[in-house]
Amino acid sequence: MTAIDTDTSANIDRSAMKISDEVAIEVTGMNKWFGSFHVLRDINLTVYRGERIVICGPSGSGKSTMIRCINRLEEHQQGKIIVDGTELSSDIKNIDKIRSEVGMCFQHFNLFPHLTILENCTLAPMWVRKTPKREAEQTAMHYLEKVKIPDQANKYPGQLSGGQQQRVAIARSLCMKPRIMLFDEPTSALDPEMIKEVLDTMIELAEEGMTMLCVTHEMGFAQAVANRVIFMDQGQIVEQNEPKEFFNNPQSDRTKLFLSQILGH
Amino acid sequence: MSAISEPQAEGFRLSQLIYDTRYRSITIQTVALILIVAGVWWLVSNTIQNLEALGRDFDFGFLGQPAGYDINQLLIEYDSQSTHGRAAVVGILNTLLVAFIGCITATVIGTIAGVLRLSKNWIVARLVAVYVEGFRNVPLLLWIVLIFAIVSESTPHPRDFAGGEASMLFNSIAITRQGTWTPAPVWGDGSLALVIIFILSIVAIIGFRMFARRRQEATGEILPVLWISLGLLILPSLIAYFILGGPVTLDYPETGRFRFEGGLLVRNSLIALWLALSLYTGSFIAENVRGGILAVSGGQTEAASALGLRPGRTMNLVVLPQAMRVIVPPLISQYLNLTKNSSLAIAVGYMDARATLGGITINQTGRELEGMLLLGLFYLIVSLAIASVGNFYNASVKLKER
Amino acid sequence: MSETGHQHALSYVRADMLPQQEPPVSHSGPIKWVRENLLSSPLNVILTVISLYVLYAVLSGLIPWFFNSVWDARSLNECREVFLATGATGGGGACWAVLQERGIQLIYGFYPADLYWRPNLTFILFFVAVAPILYSDRLPSQMLWFTALYPFLMPWLLWGGSFWVPILVIAGLVVGYLAWMVGSRIGGSILGGIAGIVFAILWWLFAVPTLNDSIHRVVGNMRVDQVVAESTARLETLGPELTGLETRRESVRDEIAELEAIKAQAFAPIEEAVEIARETAELAFYEEEGVDPETDQIGPGLRERAEEEGQHAASAAARDPALNTVRATFLNAVDGLTEMRNEVNEISSQINIMQSERSDTEALLLNIEQLPDRLEEIERLQESATTPGAISELESVQDVVSQTYTEMGRIGLTPVESREFGGFMLALIIGLSGIILSLPLGILLALGRQSDLFLINKVSVAFIELIRGVPLIVWLFTAQLLLNYFLPPGSNFDLLLRVIIMVTLFASAYIAEVVRGGLAALAKGQYEAADALGLDYAKSMRLIVLPQALKISIPGIVNTFIGLFKDTTLVVFIGLLDPIGLSNSIRSSTDWNGIYWELFAFIGLLFFACCFSMGRYSLSLEKKLNREHR
Ligand SMILES: Nc1ncnc2c1ncn2[C@@H]1O[C@H](COP(=O)(O)OP(=O)(O)OP(=O)(O)O)[C@@H](O)[C@H]1O
Numbered sequence A: 001m002t003a004i005d006t007d008t009s010a011n012i013d014r015s016a017m018k019i020s021d022e023v024a025i026e027v028t029g030m031n032k033w034f035g036s037f038h039v040l041r042d043i044n045l046t047v048y049r050g051e052r053i054v055i056c057g058p059s060g061s062g063k064s065t066m067i068r069c070i071n072r073l074e075e076h077q078q079g080k081i082i083v084d085g086t087e088l089s090s091d092i093k094n095i096d097k098i099r100s101e102v103g104m105c106f107q108h109f110n111l112f113p114h115l116t117i118l119e120n121c122t123l124a125p126m127w128v129r130k131t132p133k134r135e136a137e138q139t140a141m142h143y144l145e146k147v148k149i150p151d152q153a154n155k156y157p158g159q160l161s162g163g164q165q166q167r168v169a170i171a172r173s174l175c176m177k178p179r180i181m182l183f184d185e186p187t188s189a190l191d192p193e194m195i196k197e198v199l200d201t202m203i204e205l206a207e208e209g210m211t212m213l214c215v216t217h218e219m220g221f222a223q224a225v226a227n228r229v230i231f232m233d234q235g236q237i238v239e240q241n242e243p244k245e246f247f248n249n250p251q252s253d254r255t256k257l258f259l260s261q262i263l264g265h
Numbered sequence B: 001m002s003a004i005s006e007p008q009a010e011g012f013r014l015s016q017l018i019y020d021t022r023y024r025s026i027t028i029q030t031v032a033l034i035l036i037v038a039g040v041w042w043l044v045s046n047t048i049q050n051l052e053a054l055g056r057d058f059d060f061g062f063l064g065q066p067a068g069y070d071i072n073q074l075l076i077e078y079d080s081q082s083t084h085g086r087a088a089v090v091g092i093l094n095t096l097l098v099a100f101i102g103c104i105t106a107t108v109i110g111t112i113a114g115v116l117r118l119s120k121n122w123i124v125a126r127l128v129a130v131y132v133e134g135f136r137n138v139p140l141l142l143w144i145v146l147i148f149a150i151v152s153e154s155t156p157h158p159r160d161f162a163g164g165e166a167s168m169l170f171n172s173i174a175i176t177r178q179g180t181w182t183p184a185p186v187w188g189d190g191s192l193a194l195v196i197i198f199i200l201s202i203v204a205i206i207g208f209r210m211f212a213r214r215r216q217e218a219t220g221e222i223l224p225v226l227w228i229s230l231g232l233l234i235l236p237s238l239i240a241y242f243i244l245g246g247p248v249t250l251d252y253p254e255t256g257r258f259r260f261e262g263g264l265l266v267r268n269s270l271i272a273l274w275l276a277l278s279l280y281t282g283s284f285i286a287e288n289v290r291g292g293i294l295a296v297s298g299g300q301t302e303a304a305s306a307l308g309l310r311p312g313r314t315m316n317l318v319v320l321p322q323a324m325r326v327i328v329p330p331l332i333s334q335y336l337n338l339t340k341n342s343s344l345a346i347a348v349g350y351m352d353a354r355a356t357l358g359g360i361t362i363n364q365t366g367r368e369l370e371g372m373l374l375l376g377l378f379y380l381i382v383s384l385a386i387a388s389v390g391n392f393y394n395a396s397v398k399l400k401e402r
Numbered sequence C: 001m002s003e004t005g006h007q008h009a010l011s012y013v014r015a016d017m018l019p020q021q022e023p024p025v026s027h028s029g030p031i032k033w034v035r036e037n038l039l040s041s042p043l044n045v046i047l048t049v050i051s052l053y054v055l056y057a058v059l060s061g062l063i064p065w066f067f068n069s070v071w072d073a074r075s076l077n078e079c080r081e082v083f084l085a086t087g088a089t090g091g092g093g094a095c096w097a098v099l100q101e102r103g104i105q106l107i108y109g110f111y112p113a114d115l116y117w118r119p120n121l122t123f124i125l126f127f128v129a130v131a132p133i134l135y136s137d138r139l140p141s142q143m144l145w146f147t148a149l150y151p152f153l154m155p156w157l158l159w160g161g162s163f164w165v166p167i168l169v170i171a172g173l174v175v176g177y178l179a180w181m182v183g184s185r186i187g188g189s190i191l192g193g194i195a196g197i198v199f200a201i202l203w204w205l206f207a208v209p210t211l212n213d214s215i216h217r218v219v220g221n222m223r224v225d226q227v228v229a230e231s232t233a234r235l236e237t238l239g240p241e242l243t244g245l246e247t248r249r250e251s252v253r254d255e256i257a258e259l260e261a262i263k264a265q266a267f268a269p270i271e272e273a274v275e276i277a278r279e280t281a282e283l284a285f286y287e288e289e290g291v292d293p294e295t296d297q298i299g300p301g302l303r304e305r306a307e308e309e310g311q312h313a314a315s316a317a318a319r320d321p322a323l324n325t326v327r328a329t330f331l332n333a334v335d336g337l338t339e340m341r342n343e344v345n346e347i348s349s350q351i352n353i354m355q356s357e358r359s360d361t362e363a364l365l366l367n368i369e370q371l372p373d374r375l376e377e378i379e380r381l382q383e384s385a386t387t388p389g390a391i392s393e394l395e396s397v398q399d400v401v402s403q404t405y406t407e408m409g410r411i412g413l414t415p416v417e418s419r420e421f422g423g424f425m426l427a428l429i430i431g432l433s434g435i436i437l438s439l440p441l442g443i444l445l446a447l448g449r450q451s452d453l454f455l456i457n458k459v460s461v462a463f464i465e466l467i468r469g470v471p472l473i474v475w476l477f478t479a480q481l482l483l484n485y486f487l488p489p490g491s492n493f494d495l496l497l498r499v500i501i502m503v504t505l506f507a508s509a510y511i512a513e514v515v516r517g518g519l520a521a522l523a524k525g526q527y528e529a530a531d532a533l534g535l536d537y538a539k540s541m542r543l544i545v546l547p548q549a550l551k552i553s554i555p556g557i558v559n560t561f562i563g564l565f566k567d568t569t570l571v572v573f574i575g576l577l578d579p580i581g582l583s584n585s586i587r588s589s590t591d592w593n594g595i596y597w598e599l600f601a602f603i604g605l606l607f608f609a610c611c612f613s614m615g616r617y618s619l620s621l622e623k624k625l626n627r628e629h630r
């Protein structure tokens, strides 16, 4: 299951990943319903700047819904979400502000197929941040170099492999210079060799101190990078702990069951 | 066959024509050519024999003879002394007119209906679904006849306006069972200047849009393009209109004893045909539009939102460019259908190309063969022209894939 | 310090799981539904209001029209009389009585009423024939044999004739197959294919008419005495039967006249009361408004309101209980009259059938009587005929003789002529035969368009684009005006057949595009696998590619059929009586002059029901195919 080889994980200098006291995201008493279905129940979560949080749990447990609430792709019905000191409400200004500070990567990349890679990366900076084109392109090239595909800049998404597309998606988010990154199963639509190139990019990002919330089942990644693992089931946070404790010494029965299933084979 | 393959015989054998892949295709094509030539020759020789038997020739000279019939809806000068050729041109222009305005309204109706059918508003979505399914599943001819009956049965007679039993819309438009009288523009002195100014303001809009793009690329500033364009479109012409002292005036229809004096008469035949064509084709376009929007996956809008793009921009920059690729090809073929369907003008007596060139002219001159040939050729050219526009668009937006 | 603080916050275990809770009220229930679905934004509120208004406007017009309707009446005028007498609100509604009289005509045209079972059976058998294609997974494939026979059975059932005609036509396929086998033995698949097609066509063009004629002659000669005896006997019974029917018709007509008088007598007082009430009410209204209708100019709004007042008063007056008895008499009379009218119509149609039978039988007997003379004349003419006049005379005598034999020797169904076809049946026949007959040509064109052979490819493309680029109506006029130019001199066949040929050519271009789509959708691997198995082009197409491509194409073919079915209404312009043509002829009769909406509604609903259900079917099939392909 783990696609990360031990070499990479050993290389990480964990002391470099500073976690500050500053609160990046604060979720208190959040509840959400789809129709009459209670998807998220009493979610309480505080994320400090620089934290790398991995969220796992069985399918349908509400992981995606939870992180999608954080940048208001889904609307919550009860409770409070405060991102960087701004509370999410139906106020468009607040939503705009939060969305330009929170980047997100999706399972299916969602690159814009009618735009080149470079245009994908400059679209939001130009139309949201009002950056001049030259500057936006320079930034885009910078991040494309960072995800190691500057030579593909003028191709279209359809011409790239899945792993390359996901790295473009990461670069596209980074171009907005977000302070928080959300990942929703970024590797689950990829072949094993491509998973590694995407995870490497994410690790690099973590090393630079980006605050990350990542839904993933890559347990190797969780052990190597995360400073906290959250386990969700039936729309609730069932257990959270630092990775070593979480994997070696799970407390809840549900967690034990889940871990045995996921690591069992 | 012997186990050891013999060297290929050098000479050419007859059976190679059939079994050798090199010659096979030539053989097949030769046979096909012979059959086709024989078929065409058969048709042509039959036609020649039949024409001879009837004592006719094949001659387009009739196009130069006076037509001798009237046409009630005209875009260019014409009277019964004009030639059959001119009558054909009048008909062709009438076909193009109804096809053109029909395509525009059908697109507007179809786009609105397609978007509304996806609306979250339950009642609107249902209502639009009824419209779409109702029009798609009933023959166009029935709609044309029905709408014609509505506009000519349920509207007042022109003389009722004189008697005060009916009144004009805004005191300027009279909808009657003979047609709709609207104000006609009268081009006075200085209207040329006005037209030039209007054209210039359109040029200015294009220029401004280019400027706005450059400006954004250079400084990042986003100008309110839509409002400024609208302003540029209207204001200069409006100001010039007053400065020039109103060079273009409207000739309002006046109620006469039995009909109206002045104004512009748009016959009910044109109105019914136009409405029916637009509504019918609009229902098909609505489905295309709906399909096109649905074809853009929800992930695209989500990704755009997650990047901080507002819904309007998301629509313009992400959804529409993608939806257009799906919508435009069937849209073009709907335009083609509409143009061909405009030949149903026959049901309401609108004088289109089929009615003049392929109708009265044929009846009067007896030139069925020539008339139908020209008519078919006209439709073929129009269809091919529309189709090639479609192909050009498709080629230019084709997505690059691995 | 801070690190430990985090450590503390980090670990957390939920003690007990929270149960599922109901959403807060503002987020659930009908209120939420209305809020979210109808009033979620200002634009949505406006849209909701507009649609409610549209709905109200349409329904408030349509529902009273629909329910305030009259089913029993003999004409539009009588409908109006009933509305007046019953005091229908708003001046009355639909006059469905027209459907009672003419509805059947809108469906069958002028097809003989005693033979309706034939089109009905044809239609039912059609479903039996397509069932094995549409439900290939559930029905045995042997049923496909019936599907193959159906195209030959259908014209026989509809047009009638001797039973061996379809068999002779089918034999053409056998001849073609044999020729193909022999040809491909001798000269390979190309020669085989050509031989098959040529021999089949030769068979159809020359052998079938000759064989048909000779069989009729043989059978006819055998049955001469029998036919003469039967015909004479029939003529003897026909005469009295006809007079019987005619006297019965006369007596019903007399009854009608009596009842008409009663009706008129009953209607007069009602009409008078109603008119007086209307006038008084209008005058009273004008007085109230302070205008004098004699001298003052009256605006349209005012007049409308006055008329409304008058209508109200008229309705009230008509419902006056004092008029109950006369009204009942009147309504009874209308009912009775409608019934009698139906009876008269029925008798008349029987009389018509018998009269034409009588004249046909008389003509047949005369022809049989003259048969020996004519045969002699033919012999004489054959020896001496050299001038064109004599040749054409010979031909006409030969025609009469073979017609006589056809009549005498026919064992099978009564023939029905094309001009008796009409209504919905006609639309279905043209649409169905167009689609069925266009399939082979369409498939060939599609293969041609895919072909690498330059000439074949270009010819297919040119044909398809030519057909698709020109409107159907132009093609129909071509069939009407020009087809005779293109065929050998002297050939002449009926308009319906010409239309079917033209529609077939027209549909084949559209089918070709659909099938091409199916061929293109097929994975390339299929073509390669077929090649790799060593199948030649014909075999790989027949066994591997086409079955799959055609299956994918079925939804497209159904959609093409829907389009074609709707387009069959255009035949009205070349003089065939499709539903719209019939509605025009109904409207031009004195009884139903001015009736529009009822006919349009009926025709529209029939078309809608057919097209909508087929459209749904093709949509569901498409979804199913998509699922299977994933
Ligand atoms: N738009 C929606 N409308 C209604 N129900 C939804 C919607 N989106 C998700 N759900 C339901 O909410 C629950 C949680 O969904 P969510 O996508 O958050 O699960 P998940 O933990 O991400 O699962 P997975 O690992 O499969 O992605 C599921 O039961 C799902 O069916």
Ligand SMILES: [Mg+2]
Residues within 6 Å of the ligand: A063, A064, A065, A184, A185
């Ligand atoms: Mg998920």
